[in-house]
Structures are given as C-alpha cells and as structure tokens.
Amino acid sequence: MTPQDSAARPNLWTRLQAIDRRWIYLVIWIVVMVPLLFPFPIKPKPTTPVEKLFSYIDTMPAGKALVISVDFTPDTRAELQPMIVALLRHAFATGRPVGVLAMAVYGLGLGEEALSQVTAEFNAHATTHEDSVINGEDYVFWGWTTPPLTVMLGMGERIANVFPVDYYGARTESLPIMRDLRNYDDVGVLVTVAASAMPRSWIVYGQTQFGVHLGCGITAVSAADFYPYVNSGQFVGMLAGMKGAAEYEQLVMERMAKNKMDWGLRNRGTEAMSSQTSAHLAIMAFIIIGNIGYFATRRRKS
C-alpha cells in the first residue's frame, strides 16, 4: 500500500461523518425501547415553574375553579395528555370545581378521554356521593366552539353564553356547578395545555382584559418561548414537555398520599423518564462524536 492510498482511504471519523442516518434511528429506537422493557426508577425533582403552578392550585381559595383548556391535537398527546390527567387528579383530590374546554377541535376527544379516566379512578374508590366525582356537579366539560378570540373574551362576561350546551348536550345553565362558575371571576386559575401559540392568546385576550390567572402546560419545543411569561408573572407556573408532566405527577402523588389516596395510579410521564434519560445521553454522545469527527476531518483536510 502506497502512502497515497493510505491518505485516500477514509478513516473512522470520515466514515462517521457520512454514516447512513438510518443507523442513528436504529440506535435511538433501541435506546428508547430497552428502558421501557427494563425500566430503572427515576424520580424527577420538580423545578420552580412546576412547583409554582402546583402551589397555586393547591392553595387557591376554596370554591374557585380550575379551568383546563385543551389546546392541542393528538400528535402531541404523549407530552401533554399526562399533564391533563395530573391536573385533573390534583383538582379532584383537593375538591376543586373543574371546567374543561377545548380550543382545538381535535382536542375534544383528548379532553373526554382524560376526564373519563380520572373520574373512573376516583369513583372506583368512592363510597359516598360526596366522595364521587360527578359530571355537572364537580366538573363540567364545555366542549369546543370557535373562534378562540370570541371564546376568550366571551368567557369573561358569561361562560354559559359562550357554551350554551356542554359536550354531552346538556344545557350548561341547568348544571349545578355553573351556579358558582359564571365567568373568570369564579376561576382560580386557567391552565392552557397547548402545542401552539394559544397560551399567548390567553394572555392577550383573557388576562389583559379580565385579569384571569393563567398557567400553562406546553410542548418542550415551545418551552423556551414561554419562559419570559413565567418570569414576568403572566403565567403563575408552567409545565414544559413530558418532564414537566412527570414533575407535576410527583407532586400530585405526594399530595394524594397525604390525603390517603395512595391508589397506585399509573403516571405515564414518570414512566417515560428512564427512556428519556437514556435517549438524551445517546444524543449527547452523538453530538460529541459528531463534533470530534468534524474537527478531526477538517484538520486532516487542511
């Protein structure tokens, strides 16, 4: 082999630079799947924005409602659905009235699914009427209507005008819960769970005009965009991505254990954290190897 042949033959770094991306997909697939099959326990430590939202809901005046706006679509279900479930558990465990609406038409099924799951969990352990979680008394699912601007402004005047009938077709005004849930004045905090810029619209229309307190649960992609609103106090707290959901799940589990509701419920966000951690480690390794390869090949070329 001549020295020219050796120089022309690609070395390890050069070959890594040109690796077929499907190998990367395969590695990520394995790295995510193995911890799901053989999970290692991870207990996420709640961050400040998550703690703030939890404390706010936990300590808001009795009778004030938690309103959840389902502003996402099924494509981001993995990240955001655990937030809705955890928020509902928190509200029902502390006896808060709950209102749920959807700003995205595709969010209707997701809201209904979360409500069915959590009400079934609570009603399975209920022994009296007071322990039960009942539609129209303890919660209301208003459903969806459009356009968002009209909904956000209209709810400040009278919620029953915006949603004359609920998701199940009942006259909203006839529901007992609506006697004390007339407009934003009766809302302790409205949490928008979104995969879009909808939380910003809630600030602009709901908060600026009517002063409603807002929290948000958002996809990790948009987390960096919403931190300024947490810093300014426009959001009382924020759940960012699946990790934010897992952190909230931990706080809710602790609260439910304190209330003697230790029912061994599943927490989808927390269950995913071992896969998330190993995938992050793999991607960090890819980034480091990629950069070393880039600089090594650049030096070789020069």
Added chain:
Amino acid sequence: MNIATDPWVWIAAILTIAIFSFLYRENPFYRAAEHLYVGIANGYAITFYWHRILVPSLFDPVAHSPHFITKVWLIAIAIIGAFYFTRFIPKISWLVRIPIAILLGYGCGASIPRAVDAELIKQLQATIITRAHFAHWDTAAWAIIIFLGVIATVSYFFFSAERKGVIKPVSYIGVIFIMVGFGASFGYTVMARISLFIGRLQFLLGDWLGIIK
C-alpha cells in the same frame, strides 16, 4: 405478553408502523397512512364545524327564531362569509376581500391594544430590577442577567448605528445570549421529539403487544 384484541388498537398500531416506515425510505404504506390522516382530520373538523357551529349558530336560529331582524342579520352574515368561496370564480373573486377586511378589522382592533400591553409593557416591566429582587442572592443574580441579556440582545438588532465603539462588545455579548437561547431551544426540541417517540412506543409495546404494563 397480552396482545390487544380491540381492532381499533390494531388499526392504530398498523398505521403507526406505516408512518415509521418512512424512517427507512419513502414507500406506499407511509403515503397511504399520511393521506388517510389528512382525510380523516379534515372530515372530523368539518363534521364538528357543521354540528357545533353552523347548525346551532346559523341554521337553527334562521329556521326557528321569532325575530325577523335576527334572521336577516344571520343570513346577511352567512352570505358575506360565503364570499370566501368566490375565490374559485375568477370573475367575482374580488368579493373575497370583504370578509377578509371585516376579519382583519375586527382582529386588529381587538388585538393591538391588548397585545401591546401583554407582549411589550408587561415584558418591559419584567426586566426592571427592583429592590425586591435583592431579597435573595439568586433572584438578584437572575434579574441582573436578564437585564443585561435584554440590553445586549437588543443592541445586536440595533441597525441604526455602525457596530463600533461600545456597541461592538455589547452586541457581541448579545450574540452569546442568542446562542444560549438557540441551544436551549434545540435541547427542548430534542426532548419533545423523543417524548413523542416514547409515547408511540408505549402504545406499541403496551396497548398493542402487551409486553410492558
């Protein structure tokens, strides 16, 4: 192993695999699943718009309202809304400007004053360092970093003066803040995409194949 018997779970699993097959290469299964998704999403939305918006807010009141004026208003508004479809008829396509103009006027009027307050004034207030920030060393440190970050980043986007003298190093610091912001966004994006993949694997391994709990 406890494989699902629900046919809908099987359909969802097969469609998920069809979409994932794109990771290997473009193929007819992926394309079929993609087209199915778009079609179903549109059909779902149109159904809800019909039953939840058009029927209760337009057709029912027009048919049953005892007030003649209400009916006239609703029909007039419906006709203006229908002008959107005139864009398919070149001769009268200019009519589409009418509903667009109404929406723009309403949207701008409702948005601009509130957006200025929410997006500008409140954010500016949040950068002001107050005595309360110095109650704890960490809140003080973050308040100072945010203040410096805003000044430096805004100076980077200040194009009315040549970047020399004091503006040069300050705008350079602004670039560092911007890069940190990009890094945070990228990190969060990775987390988001992995989360979605985990969600699908939880479904495939759990709900479908019953391998995991």
